[in-house]
Amino acid sequence: MSRDTLLRVTGVGKRFGGLQALTDVNLAITRGHIHGLIGPNGAGKTTCFNVITGLYQPDSGHFELAGKPYSPTAPHAVASAGIARTFQNIRLFGDMSALENVMVGRHVRTHQGVLGAIFRHPAARSEEAQIVAHAEALLEFVGIAHLAQRTARHLSYGDQRRVEIARALATEPLLLALDEPAAGMNATEKSELRDLLTRIRDRGISLLLIEHDVKLMMGLCDRITVLDYGKVIAEGAPVEVQQNPAVIAAYLGVEAA
Amino acid sequence: MNTRYSLLRIVLFSLLLLVFPVVASHFGNSWVRIIDIALLYIMLALGLNIVVGFAGLLDLGYIAFFAIGAYLAGLLASPQFAVIVESLQMEYPAAGDWLLQLAGETVAAQGIHWSVWVIIPLAALIAGIFGALLGAPTLKLRGDYLAIVTLGFGEIIRIFMNNLNGPVNITNGPQGINLIDPVRIGGLSLSGEAGSGGVVHLGAWSVPSVNAYYYLFLLLCILIVFISQRLQHSRLGRAWIAIREDEIAAKAMGIHVRNVKLLAFAMGAAFGGVAGAMFGAFQGFISPESFTLTESIAVLAMVVLGGIGHVPGVILGAVLLAALPEILRHTVEPVQTALFGHIWIEAEVLRQLLYGLALVLIMLARPAGLWPSPRQEDRPLPASDTQAGGA
Numbered sequence A: 001m002s003r004d005t006l007l008r009v010t011g012v013g014k015r016f017g018g019l020q021a022l023t024d025v026n027l028a029i030t031r032g033h034i035h036g037l038i039g040p041n042g043a044g045k046t047t048c049f050n051v052i053t054g055l056y057q058p059d060s061g062h063f064e065l066a067g068k069p070y071s072p073t074a075p076h077a078v079a080s081a082g083i084a085r086t087f088q089n090i091r092l093f094g095d096m097s098a099l100e101n102v103m104v105g106r107h108v109r110t111h112q113g114v115l116g117a118i119f120r121h122p123a124a125r126s127e128e129a130q131i132v133a134h135a136e137a138l139l140e141f142v143g144i145a146h147l148a149q150r151t152a153r154h155l156s157y158g159d160q161r162r163v164e165i166a167r168a169l170a171t172e173p174l175l176l177a178l179d180e181p182a183a184g185m186n187a188t189e190k191s192e193l194r195d196l197l198t199r200i201r202d203r204g205i206s207l208l209l210i211e212h213d214v215k216l217m218m219g220l221c222d223r224i225t226v227l228d229y230g231k232v233i234a235e236g237a238p239v240e241v242q243q244n245p246a247v248i249a250a251y252l253g254v255e256a257a
Numbered sequence B: 001m002n003t004r005y006s007l008l009r010i011v012l013f014s015l016l017l018l019v020f021p022v023v024a025s026h027f028g029n030s031w032v033r034i035i036d037i038a039l040l041y042i043m044l045a046l047g048l049n050i051v052v053g054f055a056g057l058l059d060l061g062y063i064a065f066f067a068i069g070a071y072l073a074g075l076l077a078s079p080q081f082a083v084i085v086e087s088l089q090m091e092y093p094a095a096g097d098w099l100l101q102l103a104g105e106t107v108a109a110q111g112i113h114w115s116v117w118v119i120i121p122l123a124a125l126i127a128g129i130f131g132a133l134l135g136a137p138t139l140k141l142r143g144d145y146l147a148i149v150t151l152g153f154g155e156i157i158r159i160f161m162n163n164l165n166g167p168v169n170i171t172n173g174p175q176g177i178n179l180i181d182p183v184r185i186g187g188l189s190l191s192g193e194a195g196s197g198g199v200v201h202l203g204a205w206s207v208p209s210v211n212a213y214y215y216l217f218l219l220l221c222i223l224i225v226f227i228s229q230r231l232q233h234s235r236l237g238r239a240w241i242a243i244r245e246d247e248i249a250a251k252a253m254g255i256h257v258r259n260v261k262l263l264a265f266a267m268g269a270a271f272g273g274v275a276g277a278m279f280g281a282f283q284g285f286i287s288p289e290s291f292t293l294t295e296s297i298a299v300l301a302m303v304v305l306g307g308i309g310h311v312p313g314v315i316l317g318a319v320l321l322a323a324l325p326e327i328l329r330h331t332v333e334p335v336q337t338a339l340f341g342h343i344w345i346e347a348e349v350l351r352q353l354l355y356g357l358a359l360v361l362i363m364l365a366r367p368a369g370l371w372p373s374p375r376q377e378d379r380p381l382p383a384s385d386t387q388a389g390g391a
Helices: A045-050 A076-081 A098-109 A114-120 A122-142 A157-169 A187-202 A214-220 A238-242 A245-252 B002-027 B031-054 B062-074 B079-093 B093-103 B106-111 B116-138 B143-163 B209-232 B234-244 B247-252 B257-284 B293-307 B311-340 B347-365 B384-391
Strands: A005-016 A019-030 A034-038 A060-065 A084-085 A175-179 A207-209 A224-229 A230-238 B198-203 B203-206
Touching: A005 A045, A019 A034, A019 A045, A019 A207, A019 A238, A034 A045, A034 A187, A034 A214, A045 A175, A045 A207, A076 A084, A076 A098, A076 B234, A076 B247, A098 A122, A098 A245, A098 B234, A114 A122, A114 A230, A114 B209, A114 B234, A114 B257, A122 A157, A122 B234, A122 B257, A157 A175, A157 A187, A157 B093, A175 B031, A187 A207, A187 A224, A207 A245, A214 A238, A214 B198, A224 A238, A224 A245, A230 A238, A230 A245, A230 B116, B002 B031, B002 B209, B031 B062, B031 B209, B031 B234, B031 B293, B031 B311, B062 B079, B062 B116, B062 B203, B062 B247, B062 B293, B079 B093, B079 B106, B116 B143, B116 B234, B116 B257, B143 B293, B203 B209, B209 B257, B209 B311, B234 B247, B234 B257, B293 B347, B311 B347
Parallel strands: A034 A207, A034 A224, A084 A175, A175 A207
Antiparallel strands: A005 A019, A005 A060, A224 A230, B198 B203
């Protein structure tokens, strides 16, 4: 069991002033799974996400990735440990080209510094060539190789999402965390996204997914965790979760007796 | 075809750069001197461009690193060290004697006179260290807040230089350091030997001193341009630009923002330090007056007006803004005399006015700078225009 668990977080708590955003949250993601995180607005999904990826400092909790504890105190350390993420409102490097955006993703797996940049010795040149090749391959993988040289801010919304996913994949993550990737997409784009996410899973990368589109989540996810008021209220396969009375109550409210 | 054309352009441009001072010195050495100063400003602007243009960290105290380079040259290549030893002996005899012992009689009497080959790398190193030191407390600040703190640092350095003449006289205070050694290359002084009237003799050749400095500064500029370009198109340069574009996303992509920012501060400051050391040797005299906030702002204006983050643009901005006041200085009065027969407005007043007006007009007409970074699809098709507006 434990060998198949990629990410295990236990007892996560996070408080913002008087608001207890997360209370004793436990989450375990199995290797090769697409794991969904759902809940009504304000349930703490994004907070949970930001804590796992090191953007927020948790008040408590134990974090373990691939059997090794990691401390989510700095985002760059989390990325280096093997968790990459995208953002709810896309955060690309707007003035850079799509290709350069993905190349930045290679930063954490490459090493050349000032001297390599200035002298471009053979090691630096071969590393740079690898960065370009890797980034081009990833743009191909997400299906926008033809847009490589376009400035990121001028790409369409759907293509920006793809660049962001390619950029996250460039960090060679074990776990790819996506914050509402389907937000603002139409039906065609959603089905393309779904196809893309499945292909990412087939590469052996596990996914953590926050999404509002319940239909998409039920079809896509292997397991789903439901948050409400900062607490886990249900966890299981999509069908189980769908029938869980607590989940139904959280989404639709409880009938006054 | 295309490469041959651009090669031709490069050759022509280099020829122009090489011949320029020879032609210009026929019209008076002051024109070459203006360009010498402009070349120093190019070095400064390119250094600041790394901090402001690439990494997006608004630095209003950048001239401090220019000052550090200049004072380093002032201490290590002038009789100033003798003044320090003497002053220390007066104030604290024991410490003064110890320093005398340490330095030796000759150095203590004549000051330190190190070679330019030691001073240039040392200026880069020391200014770089100061760049990182002054950058460290500002790491969490952005935009306006960062600008205010760096402005303060810039002023602190200048005020230090102004007041470090007591109790032990290190910088000579407001009087500044005089008699800084000219640059010597292989025993040849670029300011001309004593009594030569500012002419450098090399075998049968004789060149005005300003021309000799022109070639040295040009060489340093080319080196700095080269380093800037290479840095920009590297893993590190991309990390800087990523931080400028979106710091949170940069962190999430695994960029160690603290280290990468400090490196930007240090690299930028190192260029400023080199320019400062050259300034000291070129002028032979430095005082805190040369390193005021106005200078910081002038360098920033060069970067912004030329095209922030774009090396050729920044060079253009530096040349224009360094040369414009001088050109106006030389033309404002003759033009008035020619037009109206006598001078209506003082040259100095009109010069300031026109300079300011030029800045405003350029920024209105070209808000991204005179020569911003080119992007192919900055001319979007009409259909994609609405899309870009909506995004």
